[in-house]
Amino acid sequence: MNRARTTETKDKTINPTAASLAAVYRGMKELDAQQEARAVLELYDKVKNQQFAIAFCGHFSAGKSSMINELIGENILPSSPIPTSANVVKVQSGIPSARVTVRDKGIIHVDAPVNLEKIKKWAKNGNEIESIEINVEQDLLPDRIAIYDTPGIDSTDDAHKVATESALHMTDVVFYIMDYNHVLSQLNFTFIRLLKEQGKKVYLIVNQIDKHNEKELAFSAFAEKVKNGFKSWDIEPEDIFFTTIMEKGHPGNQLREIKMLFQKFYLAKDEWVEENARKETERLIRTTVQNGLDLDEAHHHEAFELAGQQDKESAKAIAGKLSEEIETAERKKKENQTGIMKEFKDILDNAILMPFQTRDLAKNYIESRQDSFKVGLLFAGKKTEAERKARLDAFYESVKENVKTQISWHLKDFLQSHGVSVKSEPVIGEETMAALIKPGASLNGNYVLQYCNDVVAEIKKQYTTHFRDELHQLADKASEASDHELKKLRSELDAQEKILVAHKTKQEILEKWNEVSEELNSSLNGPLNTEGAVEEAEQHLIQRIQRVTMAEIPENTDVKKTIEEDDTSVTGSNKNAKTEENELLKEAEQLQNAAAVLSKLHLMKNRASDMNQFAEKMKNRDFTVSLFGAFSAGKSSFANALIGEDLLPVSPNPTTATINRIAPPDEKHLHGTARIYFKKEGDLLGEINQSLVHFGKQAGSMKEAVSISESIDRSQRSNELRPHLQFLQAVCRGFDAVRDLLGKEQTVSVEQFKSFVADEEKACFTESVTVYYECALTSMGVTLVDTPGADSINARHTNVAFEFIKKSDAILYVTYYNHAFSAADREFLIQLGRVKDTFELDKMFFVINASDLAKDDDELQDVVGHVGDNLRQFGIRKPKLFPMSSYFSLLGQKEPSAWLPDEAGRLKKKYGNLAGQQDNLLKETGYIRFMNAFTGFLNHDLAHVMVTAAKKQLSQARNVLDRFIAEAVANQENAEQKKEELQRTMSELQKKINDYSLEQKQEALEKEILELLFYVKQRVMLRFTEFFNEAFNPAVISGSVKEQKSALPKSGKELHQAIQFDLQQESRATVLRVEKVIVRLMSEMNEELDRKLAQWDPPQYEMQKERVQFETLVVETELGQVEGRESVYKEFKNAKQFFEQGGKKQAMEQMYTLFEGPVSRFTDESADVFGRYYQPLLSVEAQKERELRIKEYTDYYEGLLQTLNSPSVVEEMKKTREALNNLV
Known part of the structure; x- marks a missing residue:
């Protein structure tokens, strides 16, 4: 084929559109846009050969591969109810051969004859094989028509979705196939809208309509509901087809219309191929330009951020204004530096320290210092010194007051105005003032003035010296303030100048990519010279093929082995249910008869009453059986099969929006009525x-x-x-x-x-x-609870109440045969795996519904193995698995006369002559095998617990009676002494029981809670990689670089929600584990009490675990904010760097570190909540248990005292014992 292509090129017969694509390809190669260039090269090859491409997308196991096989007319592709095609498979006409693209190695040719079985095996190997191209004879597929089979988009393998999306650029038409039972799911709406937004022609196929039951819902109503569902999402497909391959004669089958549509495609292919290729190339050009722009923006992100903060003209205006302000600030700085010292000097210079009054006091003091100065005659020396001192004091106080009012006050105001508080001031002492008088100075006006000036000078000198540092600091501060203001202004100016530079950079980048866009679009719309581009494209096509001819296709090592069913781990107990039920009723009757005999003895009345109550419970036992599963797994159909009637509404659209209970009728609630709780x-x-x-x-x-x-x-x-x-x-x-x-x-x-x-x-x-309904199931005491689907379109459906897991006596999980394990099942099953060890019995049953869809037993075994493997991955070891056809199981329970013609036809077609043999038919549908196991569990495993308890009660009653008789006989002679001994024993036993300290048990509970929650954190963080990969995957982080970056916060939110949900689920499971710990601690308490009380030889006390009931703690703790995620997002460059060059690994490590703290806080808070809730509960339940033990002992010892007080009672006891023996 490639030689033919080359010849066409040399003959210059290249299609003009193909030539344009070659020119675009060359331009993209020059830009190093590898992914987009590869896509354009593939489009070039497609247009050159005028090949019309049809893609089949949709659910895994919706029948994509089977539909292609049907349209081609040969079983080429693998089809199975479990995920098969793990890579893109292309089928086209040509010389029979195949090309296999080996991931990271290249392409290898497979010449005829092509081993189709090997092709099917490779199609399942998504890890090693990237894509497969199969050429078939032209009579199977028209020339120049290619069909793409893509992996299911709801598979749990994320790579499937990426593989699907990677082939979409080649398609002219997309057929989106949905399973009949899974049409209205949000995943469908989301993916189909994506296709429409990409400009694809989308046709919808609702496949497997042979599952439709006209009695449950008119087909026309179903079709209308489907159309309205897509209309409500503003999705307008080209058309919607309803098909079935299993029943080609089905009246609603539109396979013929699809085949006719293929003819229409063939006629219009030339026009559509070029039109779609141009549209797709225009989209790829936009993506290339946007990616390039985004990369440049990321490289110059500061410039783009700056340019986005302010427009260019505003930045220019502000920069000019800032320049003027800087000049003004520099001038002010110089003025401020000299202003501080001048203001201080002015305060000192303007201070009037020596007014007239003060100068007079100075004159008086100078006079007292004259040698001729004397006061009085007697004791003149002392009086003279006293007078001198008085005059100095008067002068000093006057000066001091003047300094305060003339300097100190003003100085404080000055300094405080500059932010400095005055902590101390200089003090000029009297000694200093006295020392300033010059020796021999005469008293005259000139000297008085000179002395006053000397004192003033000294004061100013001391103030100047004292405040020198503060003044320098103020001057520096004034300078710093000016410098700070200048720095701020210069920084603002620098910022504005950077914004101007940023605008220039941004403009250059925008102009560059606008030019690139124009050049690429010009190449697409009318290139001047394409010859060189075409030759280059042809060479690259040849290189892609020849480069890896020696590559080896690895064998798929992930092929599942056929799983042989281990009937012991699957079927559970198959013991006859009726026999087990009879045994239970027989034991209950025997217990009641024994109670009637014992009640005649006053001292045994309490025990007899307890036995009677337990017997009533055995007779009127009830079971809560909860039904779980993804929406449209067929839970309602399965429930109807268990009931044996069409009771619950069945529809291929999500229905169970409420919690439905089917319960046994009673006097207040008649058969056939329903109680609605709003x-x-x-x-x-x-x-x-x-x-x-x-x-x-x-x-x-x-x-x-x-x-x-x-x-x-x-x-x-x-x-x-x-x-x-x-x-x-x-x-x-x-x-x-x-x-x-x-x-x-x-x-x-x-x-x-x-x-x-x-x-x-x-x-x-x-x-x-x-709903109160009499049937075989409810007559067994079963209340069946049908819960909402976990993956429904309705937001409310997803809020499954996990409290049913704890409350239920049995859990039935229904999964659909053609969707044996999908992403929607995972979290619920993980939760079951967490809590299963808290159950006393393995009460979980897993039903694979619609097993009648299996082509043969081998396929059925594959599905059972697939489900079992996945359950074991989630910690559910030895799961009890039951493939079953609910539809045919329900029909099989009806009389043939009640079958509609359509139903009878289906039965006959599927099961042949077995259709008229009820037992054999129900065995074939899987119903009998399931019911044997299920009823065996109810009537044997659960009943066995009650029967054992009943037998133990009878045994204890006989033992107590025997002890009463033995004690009475042995102590007839020393009865009074024995009475005193018994009363002492009662008192001591009661004291020992009441004195028992719970401290160790409470410490043990605290330790257990901390350990359990520590492992919660460990397990959640072990799943961190899984959560991160799901949130940050190529299917989400796609599009242009800008779109990729905008998707990061959404992925971060999804990661946060996933971890919070897992923490809460783990915490709910921990609730059950803690409750189990409390029961164990109470058992240990009773064992310890048994040892402590053994010396008094009291009667055996048996703790009844079922009496320990808890109101389950509601987990409401939230993860809280995780700070720092934005810093991780900022490091994102583009998807290529993220997924292929280590960016994802680095981001995951950073995110892991960011989440560790909040996760620890969550578990710490939970530990506190658990402790505050369960510690008091342990105390309450332990106290109840102690009181019950005391009551039982009291009854026993009072009975012994009664035998001693009334010897005639002994004879009654002997007769009672004999009657009891006769009963048993």
């Missing part, structure tokens, strides 16, 4: 607000909530908002009809009840429904 207004308002918050709104009342909901823009296109919008719309549609029923209950008929669980406008107001 939500309380506050609870409903809370749910509505949880949806309204996504629209930035909240409501304070239902009236306001409905009003706000009605005002929301209904054209919301966000995938995240759609489910919330649909829920709010349902509330608006149904509110008027139920507003008066909120918080109330209503009894309706079975027919009426169906609308309350199937119609969303009613279901959204319904808390739960209990």
Whole structure:
């Protein structure tokens, strides 16, 4: 084929559009846009050969491969109910051969004859094989038509989705195939919208419509609901087809229309191929330009950020203004430096320290210092010195006061105005003032003035010296303030200049990529010279093929072995259910008879009463059996098969929006009635607000909530908002009809009840429904709880109440045969794996529904093995697996006369002559095998616990009676002495029991809680890589670099939610583990009490574990904020660097570190919550147990005292003992 292509090129017969694509390819290669260039090269090859490409996308196991095989007319591709095609497989006409692209190695040719079985095996090997191209004979596929088979987009393998999206650029038309039972899922809406946004022609195929049951829902109504579902998401496909390959004669089958459409494609292929190639290339050009722009923006991110902060003209204006302000600030700085010292000097210079009065005092003091100065005659020396001192004091005080008012006050104000507080001032002492008088100075006016000047000078000198440092600091501070202001202004000017430079850089980059865009689009729309580009494209096509001819295709080592069923681990107990039930009733009757005999003895009345109550419980036992599974796994169909009637509404659309209970009828609740429990207004308002918050709104009342909901823009296109919008719309549609029923209950008929669980406008107001129905299942005491699907379109459906896991006596998990294990199942199954060890018995049953879809037993074994392997990965060892056909199991329980013609035909077609043999038919459907195991579990495993307890009660009663008789006989002679001994024993036993300290048990509980939560953190962080890979994957971080960066916070939020959810799930599992620990600690307490009390030889005390009941702790702790994620996002360059050059590994390590602290805080807070909740519970339950032990001992010893007080009682006891022996 490639030689033909080369010849065409040499003959210059290249299609003009192909030549244009070659020119675009060369331009992209020059830009190093490798991914986009490769896509354009593939489009060039496609257009050159005028090949029309059709892609089949959709669910795994929806029948994509089977549909292609059917359209081609040969079984080329692998098909199975478990994920098969793990890579893109292309089928086209040509000389029979194959080309296999080995990941990271290249392409290898496989010449005819092609081993189709090996091709199928390679198609499953997504790890090593990137893509497969198969050439088939032209009579199988028209010339120049190619079909792509892509991996399922809802597979748990993320690589499948990436592989699917990598082939979309080549497709002209996309057929999106959905399983009949999984049409209205958010994943479908999201992916189909993505296809439409890329400009693809999308046709929808609802496959496997042979599963449709016209009796359950008219096919026309189903088809209309499908169309309306996509319309509500603003998705308008080219057309919607309904098909089945299994029943080609089905009246609704449109396989023929699809085949006819292929003919239309063939006729229009030339026009469509070129048109679609141009559109796709234009998109690739936009992506290339945007990626290049984003890379430049990332490289010059500071410039782009700066340019985005302020426009260019504003920056220019501000820069000019700042220059002027800098000049003014520099001038002010010089003025401030000299101003400080001048202001200080002015304070000193302006101070009037020697006014007239003070000078007079100075004169008086100078006079007293004259040699001729004397005072008085007697004792003149002392009086003279005293006078001198008095005059000095007077002068000093006057000067001091003047300094305070003339200097100190002003100086303080001055310094404080500059932010300096005065801590001390200089003090000029009297000695200094005295020393300033010059020896021999005469008293005259000139000297008085001179002396006053000397004192003033000294004061100013001391003030100047004292405040020298402060003045220098003030001068420096003034200078610093000016410098700071100047620095600030210069920094602002520098910032504005950088913004101007940034604008210049940004403009240059934008102009560069605008020019690139124009050049590439010019190449696409009319290149001047394409000859060199075409030759280069042809050479690169040849190189891609020849470069790796020696590559070896690795064998797929991940091929599942056939799993041989281990019947012991799968079927559970197959013991006859009726025999087990009879044994239980027989034991209950025997216990009641024994109680009747014992009740005649006063001292045994309490024990007899306990036995009677337990016997009643055995007779009237009830079981809660919870039904779980992904929506449309067929839970309702399976429940109907268990009931034996078409009781629950069955639809291929999500129905179970409420919790449905099917319970045995009683006197108050008649058979065939249903009790509807409507939500309380506050609870409903809370749910509505949880949806309204996504629209930035909240409501304070239902009236306001409905009003706000009605005002929301209904054209919301966000995938995240759609489910919330649909829920709010349902509330608006149904509110008027139920507003008066909120918080109330209503009894309706079975027919009426169906609308309350199937119609969303009613279901959204319904808390739960209990249907009272007499059937084989409920007559066994079973209440069946049908829970909402975990992966439904409805936001409410995903809130599965895990409390049922704890409360249930048995758990039935239903998964669908054609979706034996999908991503939606995972988290619930992980939770089951966490809590299974807290169950006393293995109460989990796993049903693979719709097993009638298996082509043969080998395929069935593959599916059973696939499910079993996945369950074991989640810690569910030795799972009890039951493949079963609910549809045919229900039909098989009906009389053939009740079968509709269509149903009879299906039965005959599937099971042949077995259709008329009920037992053999039900065995073939898997019903009998499941029911044997299930009823065996209820009537044997669960009943065995009760039977054992009953036998133990009888044994204890006989032992007590024997001790009564033996004690009475042995102590007839010393009865009084024995009475005193018994009373002492009772007193001592009671004291020992009450004195028992729980301190060690409480410490042990605290230690267990801390350890359990420590391992919670360990396990959650072990899953961190898994959560990170799911949140940060190529399917999400795609598009232009800008789009890639904008996706990071969303991925970070998803990671946060995943870790918080896992922490909360782990915490819920820990709740059950802690409760199990408390029961164990109480058992240990009783064992310790048995040892402590053994010296008194009391009767054996048996702790009844079922008496220990807890109100389960509700886990509400949240992960809290994780700071620092933005810094990780800033380091992101582009998807290539992230996924291929180590960026992801680095980001994951950084994120791991960021999350460690919050996760630790979560577990620490949880430990506190657990401790505060369960420590008091341990004390309460332990006290109850001690009181029960004391009561039992008291009854026993009072009975012994009675035998001693009344010897005649002994004879009664002997007769009772003999009657008891006769019973047993």
